[in-house]
Amino acid sequence: MFVRMVLWCCVWMLLPCWAKCQQLRNAAALPDSCISPNLPDGSIDTSRTTIRSISVSGNKVTKEPIVFREVVLASGQTYHNADLEKRIRQTREQLMNTALFVTVDVQKVPAGNGFIDINIAVSERWYLFPLPYFKVVDRNWNVWVNEYKASLDRTLFGVKIAHNNTTGRNDKMNVWIIGGYTQQVEFKYQLPYVDKKMEKGFTVGMSYGRNREINYATDSNKQQFLSLSKFGRDYIKAEATFSYRKGSQRRFYLRSVFGWEKIDTAFFNLNPKYLNGRLSATYLDVMANYQYFNVDYIPFPLRGWMIDVYATHRFSKALGMTQIGGRALATWEFLPKTYINFQSVVALSTPRNQPYYNTRMMGYGSMYMQGLEYNVVDGTFGVMGRTTLRKKLFTATFKGPEKWKTYSRIPFTFYLKGYGNLGYVYHENPGKTNFMNNRLLRTAGMGLEIATIYDAVLKLEYSFNQFGQSGFFLHTAADF
Incomplete structure (x- = not known):
């Protein structure tokens, strides 16, 4: 029964990609042409256009090769007009998905006799953020406000120095010095391209942290915490990642993470299975990850599809495990300004019997169900599906002083949506009180979304579930 459930849910996960592939298969792709736009009689073929030159403007920090890495047009190439428009749209979308620019405008400048010049005008983001840092540690705003009364003891604060384009090559450097709920020091540097072909890159990082409170168990599908007057948990992490990007839309990552965890005896006495009967544990994670992105805008996609699959093995005497998983999304406009999203x-x-440290599933990261924000469901197998119907309402533009230049006009786009969620989490021994395990979970609701620059999305939602619970919820994280 369990094996059949796993196979069925894996098929269910691939349904979004299958649906989008069926749609794309019906769309005829127009091939490129390297011939002249002139007809044999010397007249101009108006159904084709030749690109004479491509230029970039507005990139004060970003190096030109980083921009041209995303361009799917070529100088001297002749395109059918429909194919040209498709490539211009794809170029703009890929440049926006670099998260380097506020706006991208791919301009066609007529040059006569069937030729055009292409100018890619970009407005760069602010890249350097030496800012005060504040973050709620709970899984969402509702848990923090309603269950912990917006306690400042459950927040992180400090200084975050982030440079998201350090040398102009889309390389990112982060230095965090954090206090509050967790005392943490972290450094990370990511360079996407180190070779001439601009395909291979790397990421390195280290962090050390300690805190007085941990989530030591789950009861009635709610996290249970214990807080000490002294620091009761210490951890160290070091990571190294090799990245490979083939073409424009495919990415492959090979990542290794060394970790060390130590907990106080007070936590151990409450749940000896937290670190599998130990007070401390070390592990080495090795993960392979494949991603494919073919969407208009990754943080808030309305058209296209994407997939993210991984396999990881944790080498550890106490915490050893193997995990495979992934995410998929497909979305398209099926009526004017109306979008459906799967x-x-x-x-x-594996193995099925895991220490508590390894069993986080529903309610963490991208596997969450609207309407179950106050709950978590632990286990060794989990699956979730969501369908969302969006209707674009309008765009309001905030007009600032002209001296703000790039930010003199900030758009806010409003969407009305309805959604439904299905989920299932298997746990071999969930405990008597965790009633959401090993059963089909169902939720639904409706809400309002507000999208703006810097990948920011505000979600105001009213959701309900099969257990008779309902309420208003606030989210600020992207779905994917």
Whole structure:
């Protein structure tokens, strides 16, 4: 029964990609042409256009090769007009998905006799953020406000120095010095391209932290915490990642993470299975990850599809496990300004009997169900599917002083949406009180979304579930 459930849910996860592939298969792609736009009689073929030159403007920090890495047009190439428009749109979308620019405008400048010049005008984001840092540690705003009365003891604060384009090559450097709920020091540097072909890159990082409170168990599908007057948990992490980007839309990552965890005896006495009967544990994670992005805008996609799959093995005497999983999304406009979105998430880990440290599933990260914000469901297998129907209402533009230049006009786009979620989490021994395990979970609701620059999305939602619970919820994180 369990094996059949796993196979069925894996098929369910791939349904969004299958649906989008069926749609794309019916769309005829127009091939490129390298011939002249002139007809044999010397007249101009108005159905084709030749690009004479491509230039970039507005990139004060970003190097030109980083921009041209995303361009799917070529100088001297002749295109059917429909194919040209498709490539211009794809170029703009890929440049926006670099998260380097506020706006991208791919301009066609007539040059006569069937030729055009292409100018890519970009407005760069602010890249350097030496800012005060504040973050709520709970999984969402509702848990923090309603269950912990917006306690400042459950927040992180400090200094975050982030440079998101350090040398102009889309390389990112982060230095965090954090206090509050967790005392943490972290450094990370990511360079996407180190070779001439601009395909290979790397990421390195280290962090150390300690805190007085941990989530030591789950009861009635709610996290249970214990807080000490002294620091009761210490951890160290070091990571190294190799990245490979083939073409424009495919990415492959090979990542290794070394970790060390230590807990106080007070936590151990409450749940000896937290670190599998130990007070401390070390592990080495090795993960392979494949991603494919073919959407208009990754943080808030309205057209296209994407997939993210991974396999990881944790080498550890106490915490050893193997996990495979992934996410998929497909979305398209089926009526004017009306979009349908299918999402799915799945994860499977072995062996089935895992220490508590390894069993986070529903309610964490991207595997969450609207309407179950106050709950978590632990296990070794989980799957979730979501369908969302969006209607674009209008765009309001905030007009600032002209001296703000790039930010003199900030758009806010409003969407009305309705959604439904299905989910399932398997746990071999969930405990008597965790009633949401090993059963089909159902939620639904409606809400308002506000999208603006810097990948920011505000979600105001009213959701309900099969257990008779309902309420208003606030989210600020992207779905994917």
